[in-house]
Amino acid sequence: MESKNTADQAFVREMNLSSVLRLIFNEAPLSRAQLATKTGLNKSTISSLVEDLLDRQLIHETGINSAGTGRPATLIEINPKAGCIVGVELGVDFVAAVVTDFMGSILWRKQVGADPAAAQEKTLDQTLALVQEALVACRDVNLPILGLGLATPGTVDLNDGVLIFAPNLHWHNIPLRKIFSEPTGLKVFVENDANAAAVAEHLFGTARRLKDFIFVFAGIGLGGGLFLNGQLYRGKNGYAGEIGHSPFAMADSLLTPCHCGNRGCWETYANQYSIIQRVHARLEVKRSSVIPALMAEQNAPLSISLIKLAADSGDQEAIDSFAEAGAAMGRGFAGLVNIFNPEKVIMGGPLSVAGDYLLPSLKQTVSKHSLPEIVQEVEVGLSAFGRDASLIGAAAIVVDDVLANPTLVERR
Numbered sequence: 001m002e003s004k005n006t007a008d009q010a011f012v013r014e015m016n017l018s019s020v021l022r023l024i025f026n027e028a029p030l031s032r033a034q035l036a037t038k039t040g041l042n043k044s045t046i047s048s049l050v051e052d053l054l055d056r057q058l059i060h061e062t063g064i065n066s067a068g069t070g071r072p073a074t075l076i077e078i079n080p081k082a083g084c085i086v087g088v089e090l091g092v093d094f095v096a097a098v099v100t101d102f103m104g105s106i107l108w109r110k111q112v113g114a115d116p117a118a119a120q121e122k123t124l125d126q127t128l129a130l131v132q133e134a135l136v137a138c139r140d141v142n143l144p145i146l147g148l149g150l151a152t153p154g155t156v157d158l159n160d161g162v163l164i165f166a167p168n169l170h171w172h173n174i175p176l177r178k179i180f181s182e183p184t185g186l187k188v189f190v191e192n193d194a195n196a197a198a199v200a201e202h203l204f205g206t207a208r209r210l211k212d213f214i215f216v217f218a219g220i221g222l223g224g225g226l227f228l229n230g231q232l233y234r235g236k237n238g239y240a241g242e243i244g245h246s247p248f249a250m251a252d253s254l255l256t257p258c259h260c261g262n263r264g265c266w267e268t269y270a271n272q273y274s275i276i277q278r279v280h281a282r283l284e285v286k287r288s289s290v291i292p293a294l295m296a297e298q299n300a301p302l303s304i305s306l307i308k309l310a311a312d313s314g315d316q317e318a319i320d321s322f323a324e325a326g327a328a329m330g331r332g333f334a335g336l337v338n339i340f341n342p343e344k345v346i347m348g349g350p351l352s353v354a355g356d357y358l359l360p361s362l363k364q365t366v367s368k369h370s371l372p373e374i375v376q377e378v379e380v381g382l383s384a385f386g387r388d389a390s391l392i393g394a395a396a397i398v399v400d401d402v403l404a405n406p407t408l409v410e411r412r
C-alpha cells in the first residue's frame, strides 16, 4: 500500500509541476501568490513546486512587482535558456533544421533542397548531416540540448516514432526516431507536420491560450492539426487531421488524381500544384501575362514564388489563379468550421507566402458555406510563422513534452 501511495504522490507532484510550469509559460510574469490563486494550490505547495522548477532551471526569478498595495512580490517567468532544441522539418522538396531556445526563438537555421524522386536513404543522409550541423550550433550557443523534434508530412506512429505513410514522399514505415536517436543520443520526437505546427501556434504563435482552433498546413498537400478542447485531437490511431484527402469533387472532377492513390481529394484543388496548373491553363489560352517573360528571365519553371512575384507586379492571371485556389481552400475550411466550431482557423506552410492573394476569396467562401451562427465567431488568418510553421513546430513538440513532464527532462 505504501509504495502505491508513494507512486500516487509522485504522480500528483508531477501533474502539479506540469500545471504550474504551463501556467508560467502561458501567463508569466507571475508571483508565487498569483500562482497559488490561479491553481488553487496552497502557498507552501506552490513555493515547493517553484523551488523544484528553479532547481531544474526551467524558470527564473525576474524582478519585483511593487505595483498595488500589497507587499512587493518576486515575479517568475520561463527561463529561455533552459536549454536548446533541434527542430527538423522533412518537406517534400526540402529539408530544414532549426535550433531554438526554450521559448521558440530561432538561434540558428539552415535549409537545403531535396529531390522528391531521390532514394529515401539519400534524403535521410542529407537530414542527418543537417542535424549534425545543428548540434554544432547548439554547442556554439553553449546550451544543453533538450531534444530533437521531427515534423514530417503523413501519418505518424507517435509511440514508436515511425512515419507510417507520407503519400507525397511515397515513404512507408520509416523508423525516424531510431534513425535519429542512435547517432545523436538525443530524445527524439516525431510528429505530423500540421500537428507540430498547431503545437507551435498554441505555445508561441497566434493561438496562445485558445482551446479550439484548426491549423491547416498548405503546401504540396493540405494537412490539418485539430486542436480541440485544449489539446491535439489524434483520433483512434493518431492519424486524425488528414483533411487534404477529404473526398471533395463529384462527376468530371473525379479525374483529378491524388498522391494517396485516390481521385478527387480536396487538396488536389487547393495545393501548390493546383495553382501552377491553373496558371498553365490560363497561359495555354494565350492570356496576356508577365509570367512567360519572368520564367525566361529567371530561366526557371513555373513555381509559387514566381506566380507570387507576378501577382505582386499586378498580373491579373496570377492574381486570379490564387483567388480561384483560395476559393477551393475556403470550401474545405468551411467544412472544418461547420464540423468543429473553432475559434480560429490558421493557415501556414509554404502557400502562406501567398496569403494576401488567397485569403480574400478563402474568407468569402468560408462565409458563404458556413452556418451563420458558427462563422460569425470564427477568425481565419495566417500563421505567426508563415512557411516555417512546421519547422518551429518540430521544436515546439519538444518544448511541449518538457512542459508535460518536467521531471523527465534530459539535457545532453
Ligand SMILES: [Zn+2]
Pocket: 244, 245, 258, 259, 260, 261, 262, 265
Ligand atoms: Zn488524397
